[in-house]
Amino acid sequence: MGNLYHNKIAQWIVYVVFFAALTIIPMTVSDSFLLNQLATYGVYGMLALSISLCWGFGGILNLGQGIAFGLGAYGMAMTMQMQSQSESNPIPPFMLNNSLDHLPLLWQPFQSTAVGLVLAVAVPTLFCAAFGGIMFRARVSGPFFAIMTLAMLSAFYTIILDRQAYTGGVNGLTPPSSFVFAGVEVDPYSPTAYWVVLCLLAGATFVAKLITQSSFGLVTQAIRDDSERVRFLGYSVAGYETVIYTVSGLIAALAGCCWVMLVQYVSPAQLDVGFSLSMVIWAAIGGRHSLLGSILGAFIIQGAQSYLGDAFLATWLLILGGFFIVVVRFLPNGLASLVESGLGLFDRQRPTSSPAPDGGRPMPAE
Amino acid sequence: MDLGSLINALILGVSIASIWLIAALGLTIIYGTAGVINMAHGELIMLGAYSSYMLQFYLGLPYLLCLPVSFVIVALVGLALERGLIRYLYNRPLDTLLATYGVSLVLMQGVRLIFGSDPKYLAVPEIFQSNVMIGSVSLSVFRIVVLLVTALLVLALWLLFYKTRFGVQVRAVMQDKEMAASFGINSSRIYMLTFALGAGLAGVAGALFGVLAIVLPTMGASYVVQAFLMVVVGGGSLAGSVVASGVTGELQSVFAFFTNDTFARFIIFVLIVAFLRFRPQGLFAQAGARR
Amino acid sequence: MTGLLEIRNLSKSFDTTKVINDFSMEVVEGTICCLVGPNGAGKTTTMDLITGRIKPTSGQILFATDDITARHEHLIARAGIGRKFQVPAVLRDMSVRQNLEVAYSRQTNPFRNLFKFRKEGLKEKLDEVATLAGLTDRLKERAGILSHGETQWLEIGMVLMQEPRLLLMDEPIAGMTESEIEKTTQIFKDLRQSATLLVVEHDMGFVRNIADVVVVMHMGSLLAQGSIQEIEADRRVRDVYLGEQEAA
Numbered sequence: 001m002g003n004l005y006h007n008k009i010a011q012w013i014v015y016v017v018f019f020a021a022l023t024i025i026p027m028t029v030s031d032s033f034l035l036n037q038l039a040t041y042g043v044y045g046m047l048a049l050s051i052s053l054c055w056g057f058g059g060i061l062n063l064g065q066g067i068a069f070g071l072g073a074y075g076m077a078m079t080m081q082m083q084s085q086s087e088s089n090p091i092p093p094f095m096l097n098n099s100l101d102h103l104p105l106l107w108q109p110f111q112s113t114a115v116g117l118v119l120a121v122a123v124p125t126l127f128c129a130a131f132g133g134i135m136f137r138a139r140v141s142g143p144f145f146a147i148m149t150l151a152m153l154s155a156f157y158t159i160i161l162d163r164q165a166y167t168g169g170v171n172g173l174t175p176p177s178s179f180v181f182a183g184v185e186v187d188p189y190s191p192t193a194y195w196v197v198l199c200l201l202a203g204a205t206f207v208a209k210l211i212t213q214s215s216f217g218l219v220t221q222a223i224r225d226d227s228e229r230v231r232f233l234g235y236s237v238a239g240y241e242t243v244i245y246t247v248s249g250l251i252a253a254l255a256g257c258c259w260v261m262l263v264q265y266v267s268p269a270q271l272d273v274g275f276s277l278s279m280v281i282w283a284a285i286g287g288r289h290s291l292l293g294s295i296l297g298a299f300i301i302q303g304a305q306s307y308l309g310d311a312f313l314a315t316w317l318l319i320l321g322g323f324f325i326v327v328v329r330f331l332p333n334g335l336a337s338l339v340e341s342g343l344g345l346f347d348r349q350r351p352t353s354s355p356a357p358d359g360g361r362p363m364p365a366e
Numbered sequence: 367m368d369l370g371s372l373i374n375a376l377i378l379g380v381s382i383a384s385i386w387l388i389a390a391l392g393l394t395i396i397y398g399t400a401g402v403i404n405m406a407h408g409e410l411i412m413l414g415a416y417s418s419y420m421l422q423f424y425l426g427l428p429y430l431l432c433l434p435v436s437f438v439i440v441a442l443v444g445l446a447l448e449r450g451l452i453r454y455l456y457n458r459p460l461d462t463l464l465a466t467y468g469v470s471l472v473l474m475q476g477v478r479l480i481f482g483s484d485p486k487y488l489a490v491p492e493i494f495q496s497n498v499m500i501g502s503v504s505l506s507v508f509r510i511v512v513l514l515v516t517a518l519l520v521l522a523l524w525l526l527f528y529k530t531r532f533g534v535q536v537r538a539v540m541q542d543k544e545m546a547a548s549f550g551i552n553s554s555r556i557y558m559l560t561f562a563l564g565a566g567l568a569g570v571a572g573a574l575f576g577v578l579a580i581v582l583p584t585m586g587a588s589y590v591v592q593a594f595l596m597v598v599v600g601g602g603s604l605a606g607s608v609v610a611s612g613v614t615g616e617l618q619s620v621f622a623f624f625t626n627d628t629f630a631r632f633i634i635f636v637l638i639v640a641f642l643r644f645r646p647q648g649l650f651a652q653a654g655a656r657r
Numbered sequence: 658m659t660g661l662l663e664i665r666n667l668s669k670s671f672d673t674t675k676v677i678n679d680f681s682m683e684v685v686e687g688t689i690c691c692l693v694g695p696n697g698a699g700k701t702t703t704m705d706l707i708t709g710r711i712k713p714t715s716g717q718i719l720f721a722t723d724d725i726t727a728r729h730e731h732l733i734a735r736a737g738i739g740r741k742f743q744v745p746a747v748l749r750d751m752s753v754r755q756n757l758e759v760a761y762s763r764q765t766n767p768f769r770n771l772f773k774f775r776k777e778g779l780k781e782k783l784d785e786v787a788t789l790a791g792l793t794d795r796l797k798e799r800a801g802i803l804s805h806g807e808t809q810w811l812e813i814g815m816v817l818m819q820e821p822r823l824l825l826m827d828e829p830i831a832g833m834t835e836s837e838i839e840k841t842t843q844i845f846k847d848l849r850q851s852a853t854l855l856v857v858e859h860d861m862g863f864v865r866n867i868a869d870v871v872v873v874m875h876m877g878s879l880l881a882q883g884s885i886q887e888i889e890a891d892r893r894v895r896d897v898y899l900g901e902q903e904a905a
């Protein structure tokens with residue numbers, strides 16, 4: 001039988017059941033505020049997924065995922081802001097307050113919703129491709145890459161803060177009305193918004209899962225294990241690292257778009273170092289080697305945080321920090337590894353069973 | 367821009383540089399010796415500020431005495447941290463980074479629970495609050511104190527690392543841990559002491575920053591990234607951090623003169639990323655230490 | 658007859674020390690060439706230079722008449738040079754099967770591999786190599802738990818999976834038992850039918866068994882080159898290398 005945890009078919013079944021369970025939620029939850037909140041967890045799930053893909057499978061610790069998320073969010077916010085402007089009133093109010101008398105060039109493409117959406121996703125993705133390409137080609141890796149992403153994140157944070165007339169500065173952007181796509185208004189408190197997020201989360205998870213099980217996934221795992229050795233097998237390590245970093249950035253950019261659609265707000269706080277690090281915490285506690293584990297990590301931690309409320313926020317963060325230390329020290333593969341060893345125990349009780357059909361994978365994708 | 371204002375910007379740059387440097391000093395020692403990326407460094411700075419606050423508030427200690435006592439207090443915290451956590455993670459650099467971030471969360475929230483989120487202020491002798499004119503720049507006396515303390519600490523560290531037996535041992539461990547062990551040097555003890563020393567330096571920085579800005583549980587977060595960049599650009603050596611901070615401080619001051627402070631920081635970040643792209647080993651690469 | 662691999666006037670300095678000094682040699686297609694010499698002669702450095710791990714200070718390396726000097730490692734590997742490292746380098750966290758599968762690198766383009774789940778010819782090749790390397794029963798094991806000899810075999814297997822035209826073997830029999838050495842000898846001789854080998858080895862008995870040509874390095878330069886009989890008769894070689902081995 002082998003450890004059920006490593007059985008690919010079992011994995012797919014668990015994933016399908018998980019997403020099927022999520023589809024039931026809008027039918028049982030009538031509180032639209034709660035539904036909106038659950039949808040934002042979906043966004044956090046996408047972020048955790050993107051970290052798991054990049055860090056768990058590619059071995060690239062990215063402390064600056066807020067860049068892709070933030071750029072996506074700003075792109076979406078700009079698109080939604082421009083939807084509220086009309087021919088007679090083409091300039092967003094905050095620009096007028098900053099005494100801009102014309103729409104800046106940077107904003108003009110966002111007058112078209114389609115172009116705006118494309119830019120909101122393409123700009124962060126291309127940034128990741130360029131930044132990752134440059135860094136990985138120079139063989140910047142490990143903690144160094146982590147610090148470079150931190151520096152880059154800080155750079156974006158400061159520039160957005162500084163260019164107040166273009167970005168809304170510290171106040172950020174607050175598009176006054178819901179997102180309208182192809183004539184349909186996506187009310188952030190409606191089941192429609194929830195469905196949009198769920199579809200994107202499920203789609204991203206599906207693609208990510210396929211990638212980890214493909215030849216590409218095998219090579220990235222090899223790179224995580226020993227990047228130096230893999231070069232001599234003929235693979236361009238920088239190429240593989242850039243691709244996985246970019247795919248991860250793409251998922252985060254989509255998450256950024258969804259987030260603004262749900263909360264109608266973006267500010268430099270979304271590019272704060274602390275937020276990017278909490279994405280890493282979700283994946284680490286859930287289990288970075290498991291896509292589903294990471295998503296659940298985000299659900300559990302963010303869920304607990306809002307359940308406990310602001311009154312206990314400090315206590316909660318204290319506990320979270322402590323728990324995170326314990327996980328890193330004693331359980332480097334997160335809570336998912338508990339499930340793995342649990343199922344492993346079950347397997348050991350029946351050592352005479354037939355060999356696994358897929359050949360059994362000791363340190364595989366999940 | 368005329369020559370006079372450029373000179374003003376350069377003088378101000380020295381002061382900015384000293385702030386960048388003292389924030390990075392402790393980290394330089396820790397990273398340079400043990401290769402540990404200590405994300406809790408900012409919170410150690412914050413603890414230094416709160417230590418000084420407590421010493422003043424409860425014991426009425428004069429400000430200048432708070433500096434050495436804060437050093438000792440935070441050094442002890444660092445010692446406990448190293449013994450309790452860091453030493454188990456020396457060969458897992460990414461995990462050290464994450465675990466110390468957990469530590470930073472715990473310290474920040476712990477302080478918030480004890481002292482609340484409202485700002486605290488450190489009292490300094492009146493003379494520190496006045497301004498002096500250097501050329502045509504008006505600089506607060508306290509900034510000169512910061513500069514002097516930084517210079518003094520750099521000198522002391524240089525003496526410690528290059529003129530004492532302890533320094534020889536530290537450098538031996540940095541070069542080759544196994545080799546050093548065969549000469550009877552206890553590398554575990556060296557790591558412990560340097561970590562405590564680095565933490566103590568963060569404590570001094572905190573006592574100073576508590577005056578430059580207000581004392582808040584979150585104050586550390588703003589220093590940690592820039593401190594790191596100084597260490598990485600410098601390559602992990604003391605001289606490297608001094609030069610990196612000097613150049614960065616001056617550049618920031620000059621850029622800020624042309625644009626504004628925030629935009630200047632943006633340019634600095636981008637320049638640092640570009641620099642590290644071409645010289646990932648930093649200004650002065652040294653043997654060992656690295657990974 | 659021209660060499661598959663030609664090294665021309667290669668030099669490499671670290672700081673001021675010349676590690677490789679005006680070194681030239683060639684490996685003829687379909688032969689086994691053994692590179693020998695005392696410790697520090699520059700054998701592994703030569704391998705590093707051929708595979709692009711380090712860049713030469715001066716000189717040229719030609720592979721199948723292409724100039725591959727200072728190309729990136731992965732491009733050199735793709736050109737058809739496989740390498741086994743002195744300290745066996747396998748992917749310790751992955752299974753033996755995965756190690757071999759990764760090494761089967763006909764398709765290296767990340768985009769083409771992104772959603773690729775089946776590789777043509779993989780199964781046959783993997784069975785063949787696993788049998789050859791005696792790892793058929795160990796395919797599911799994690800590579801990190803293999804014994805030293807098995808790890809050596811796995812890495813040789815990985816190089817074979819790459820299907821290279823030239824195989825560089827850095828101390829392939831270090832740590833192997835007598836019977837394992839015998840098996841390796843046989844495999845290397847079989848390989849000569851389809852590939853070319855450059856082997857760094859200290860064990861002169863093994864060298865005597867497999868070498869078509871022996872190249873002796875000393876202080877980063879070529880000391881002697883010829884058949885094993887010629888080398889063993891060479892006075893200079895006896896002085897700097899073989900004599901030292903007998904004494905040891």
